[in-house]
Amino acid sequence: MLGAEDATRKEHIKRIEAQSVARDAKLKMLRYQLNPHFLCNTLNAINSLIEIQESEKAQAMTVQLSQFLRHSLDNDPDTKITLRDEIGALNLYLEIEKTRFADRLKLDFLVDEQAQEALVPSLLLQPIIENSMKHAISKNEKGGIIVLRAGINQGRLIIEISDTGASHPHSKPLDFRNETGVGLENIEQRLTVLYDDDYQINTMRRAEGGRSTYINMPFELSD
Amino acid sequence: MTILRTIIVDDEPLALRLLAAKLGKLPNIEIVAQCSNGREAIAAIIELTPDLLFLDIQMPGLTGLDVVKQLQSDTMPLVVFATAYEQYALEAFDAHAVDYVLKPIDDERIQRAVARAQERFSIRLDDKIENKNEVISAIAQIEQQHEKTITWMATDSIHQDPQHTDIKNRKIVIKDRDEIHLLKQKDIQWIDAAGDYVCVHALGETHVKRCTLKEMLIELDDTQFKRVHRSTIVNLEFIDKVIPHTKGEFFLMIGEHDKIKVSRNYKDVVKTFLAN
Numbered sequence: 001m002l003g004a005e006d007a008t009r010k011e012h013i014k015r016i017e018a019q020s021v022a023r024d025a026k027l028k029m030l031r032y033q034l035n036p037h038f039l040c041n042t043l044n045a046i047n048s049l050i051e052i053q054e055s056e057k058a059q060a061m062t063v064q065l066s067q068f069l070r071h072s073l074d075n076d077p078d079t080k081i082t083l084r085d086e087i088g089a090l091n092l093y094l095e096i097e098k099t100r101f102a103d104r105l106k107l108d109f110l111v112d113e114q115a116q117e118a119l120v121p122s123l124l125l126q127p128i129i130e131n132s133m134k135h136a137i138s139k140n141e142k143g144g145i146i147v148l149r150a151g152i153n154q155g156r157l158i159i160e161i162s163d164t165g166a167s168h169p170h171s172k173p174l175d176f177r178n179e180t181g182v183g184l185e186n187i188e189q190r191l192t193v194l195y196d197d198d199y200q201i202n203t204m205r206r207a208e209g210g211r212s213t214y215i216n217m218p219f220e221l222s223d
Numbered sequence: 224m225t226i227l228r229t230i231i232v233d234d235e236p237l238a239l240r241l242l243a244a245k246l247g248k249l250p251n252i253e254i255v256a257q258c259s260n261g262r263e264a265i266a267a268i269i270e271l272t273p274d275l276l277f278l279d280i281q282m283p284g285l286t287g288l289d290v291v292k293q294l295q296s297d298t299m300p301l302v303v304f305a306t307a308y309e310q311y312a313l314e315a316f317d318a319h320a321v322d323y324v325l326k327p328i329d330d331e332r333i334q335r336a337v338a339r340a341q342e343r344f345s346i347r348l349d350d351k352i353e354n355k356n357e358v359i360s361a362i363a364q365i366e367q368q369h370e371k372t373i374t375w376m377a378t379d380s381i382h383q384d385p386q387h388t389d390i391k392n393r394k395i396v397i398k399d400r401d402e403i404h405l406l407k408q409k410d411i412q413w414i415d416a417a418g419d420y421v422c423v424h425a426l427g428e429t430h431v432k433r434c435t436l437k438e439m440l441i442e443l444d445d446t447q448f449k450r451v452h453r454s455t456i457v458n459l460e461f462i463d464k465v466i467p468h469t470k471g472e473f474f475l476m477i478g479e480h481d482k483i484k485v486s487r488n489y490k491d492v493v494k495t496f497l498a499n
């Protein structure tokens with residue numbers, strides 16, 4: 001009698017623990033998506049546009065921010081979307097950053113026609129681009145360029161993203177939490193869930209400054 | 224009501240414009256310069272000697288905290304930090320009465336910060352050292368929180384027997400986050416004191432060390448290091464240029480970037496140096 005009750009209780013505790021772990025993981029992802037530093041600075045920029053009576057720009061930025069947040073919240077990280085849509089979402093984010101950083105942010109994106117339709121996990125590239133914003137563009141007095149190339153090679157989808165780095169490559173990072181790690185770890189975990197070990201992701205320091213990330217994954221099309 | 228001559232610093236153009244617009248509406252603020260990075264800010268502060276500084280924290284190159292570390296305590300303006308989401312810093316700022324405004328910035332907070340600055344300004348007037356004291360204490364706390372090693376105190380030295388080590392060759396122990404640096408005296412360009420700390424400027428970096436200027440002077444070779452202001456010591460080796468200023472004051476150019484103010488009381492040091 002007592003044994004059965006004990007087992008039920010243990011089972012119950014286990015279930016609660018599992019739920020808690022799942023909730024933690026989801027919260028972490030959500031928190032990562034709703035980067036508070038980005039949100040506060042964006043709202044500050046919108047405030048500025050209102051102050052200087054650039055109401056059209058203020059409205060455009062508000063709409064971009066809403067669309068970006070909606071995309072981040074609506075898309076489950078396990079769902080796959082086309083690379084075209086993924087880059088569309090990236091552009092929502094990057095348009096906001098262009099308004100914030102003005103001519104310090106330059107983009108050079110080139111995606112092969114075939115690769116546009118390739119399926120990727122939603123929000124796959126967002127953490128990589130955010131890292132470039134955080135560690136290169138915003139850490140360089142002159143700004144820099146984010147380059148994205150995507151294409152199909154031997155039946156595989158190849159994506160490469162690079163940036164031009166900080167102006168003082170040896171300066172200590174002010175943010176002590178290693179968010180580069182969090183972002184990439186997150187991507188790796190998701191890729192493993194979806195493709196097992198049939199993928200490759202590498203990130204390396206470029207000799208001329210900056211970082212470069214290389215992804216090689218299965219080329220899939222929607223039915 | 225005194226007019227506070229103010230410099231504002233932010234690397235995002237829109238954030239800078241918002242700050243300028245908000246502060247521009249206040250009758251006791253005169254904005255004398257707007258800078259978009261730490262390097263520009265330091266140059267403008269030395270050139271224009273403002274009373275008040277609104278300083279963004281996250282900036283390319285030098286951060287807002289680096290700017291404060293690099294400025295000579297004897298010429299340090301009042302500082303209000305502007306921050307989007309640097310929570311780790313806020314606790315330290317609160318503990319040491321360092322003022323800040325949160326982004327998105329609002330009128331009420333800006334007005335309160337300016338009122339507080341006005342009050343401090345009227346109490347301190349020429350005693351600018353106090354301005355750096357409070358901020359350096361906060362910065363030291365921020366850096367301390369991320370320290371992995373045991374705390375080293377001012378009196379710590381690395382088996383340097385004064386009997387056997389020539390004072391010129393004695394090294395200065397600096398503890399930075401998880402590293403301990405041993406600085407050669409000949410690499411130290413200048414040092415300024417701020418409260419319980421000194422800022423040691425060497426090889427293009429600023430190290431914060433917990434000790435007094437007095438304790439520092441005992442460790443340094445006094446033929447090389449001279450006091451040029453109440454809280455500033457320079458290494459004579461590094462003086463590249465001497466620029467006369469008003470009221471018997473001087474500026475010393477130390478290397479390419481640092482410009483150190485010499486107060487009237489210490490002008491003889493410069494005169495002796497020039498005579499030799």
